[in-house]
Amino acid sequence: MTPAAPAPAAPHSPAPAPADSDRNWVDRRAPAALRPFLRLARADRPIGSWLLLIPCWWSVALALRMQGAAGTPDYVHAAVLLVLFAIGAVAMRGAGCTWNDILDRDIDGLVERTRSRPLPSGQVTLKGAVAFLALQGLAGLVVLLCLPGFAIGVALSSLGLVAVYPLMKRVIWIPQLVLGLTFSWGALMGFAALDEALPAAAFLLYAGSALWVVGYDTIYAHQDREDDAVVGVKSSALLFAGDTRKWLVGLYGAAVVLIGLALAMAAAGPVAWAGLGVFAVHLATQVRRLDIDDRDLCLRLFRSNRDAGLMLFAGLLADALLV
Template sequence: MTTAAPSPVAPAPADSSGNWVDRYAPAALRPFLRLARADRPIGSWLLLIPCWWSLALALRVQAESGVAAYGQAAVWAALFTLGAVAMRGAGCTWNDILDRDIDGKVERTRSRPLPAGQVTLTGAVLFLALQCLVGLVVLLCLPGFAIAVALSSLGLVAVYPLMKRVMWIPQLVLGLAFSWGALMGFAVLLEALPPAALLFYAGAVLWVVGYDTIYAHQDREDDAIVGVKSSALLFAGQTRKWLVGLYGAAVVLIGLALASAGAGPTAWGGLGIFTVQLVTQIRRLDIDDRALCLRLFRSNRDAGLILLAGLLADALLA
């Protein structure tokens, strides 16, 4: 007697919240869109925001020299958006391929398409290749220097899903990969990585480590059972103190980047409101409240957009 293979159009997981994928996408595509986390766009936002930050700050550097390529920056912003969505989806697909056995043992992830049997491993690999192809098309539109900078991140992207098996702060590798966009705006507009770019990147890395630690507290108990590592398990009850250090250092480094770029008052105002938002996260944090951890994690999109508004206004006023 044989068991029928799971349907590739299996119903949405029980925790589905009526997102656009469940409402509008064709049924056959829904498992693949969930594999790419298209139903949870917060990851694409958080990958994209450092790209936009760096474009705005690079424009400010250009303005100091008397030539700011605003139209060109708008084109790069659109390409970065397409690339971020494609590569975030590819990263999630790659993560799920490697973690398909682990995900089936974790409450929050057992309904993902691979462990739930909604997508086959072959289907996932082919979908990964398609998303990488979209990323490659975007990559080939960039200047040569920017292509080299972008390619330098691929190793980090590839190994990140494995890091929770070998190091207690895999979020650091995520931060190194997820913040790469903080270099890309400089790479396309200036075709160089000045000190402001490196400082900005370092600040973004620590920001990512901080907010992903909050996110990881949703899985803290399951991770301990399965035997994988995370900063949530390492920091445990001291998480708030660690966030003070991580977020505080991120703000200082971003501030140094603004100073190096000659940023004006609106950029500093954006950084100030960004800082207030991070402080609010720390004050409200309850690591035992999973729903609150998710809300605080998601609030980083708004924090990032606030800083972006300040940077963009500063570049335009310059």
């Protein structure tokens, strides 16, 4: 028997937070009328914005390192890009989540972790979600127009991936691969915006980042694998099942190798390599600690990838500044 979708929340009752959401500033400080829209954009879970932003920052730092090696580092432009990419990541991650929830509103109502999201719980109407999506898209467009023409073209090339990703769980067993290709697009953007070119190092960084995303999102997906099996959507967590740790060794190991090749192509110095080493140790620790039957641990390990990514960024940026 198919579980019934939950009834919409009463108009004056407190809006429930999703099961994997923290009781943070959205619940404590945001005006009540805005809370459902902020949850729709996942403002109550900023981890996604961080994970979208980090490949952008990696790319800026590595491109700056290459400029420094050539004797032409543009520190001011790089600093401006770090800020613009931060704003853009928040706007576009929110837009992506809104688009995902519009497409998945019926499925989300059948999954324990997502049934209290704004659309399936009735806190936001479909028309309101579409309008909010347009508003976030406009914010992203403003950031985009601050970039050089070449970078604008590179950014627009990702829209196909953004559009189809939410549908992939209905089509392929590793939708996380499409997520990786989408979420890692920023690994190209730093080079495109700072140098208006895409050297080999950019594509190696992109490939490594994509495999990193597949790995950490597989960990995240283990929270939903029972519900996914019942609903009939596909997931790498279901495909890998008890072999997830072995797959993570391969995915994370390949990610580190590819990012290392990007560093070599960029003639990175010892500080950058130290950052990659810390990143690799962090990923190995995730694999060692993983218990796919412990949902809380899976969520903590997934979130810890923000710290892993920032450690690598710190190494790349310090290396660029020390040239």
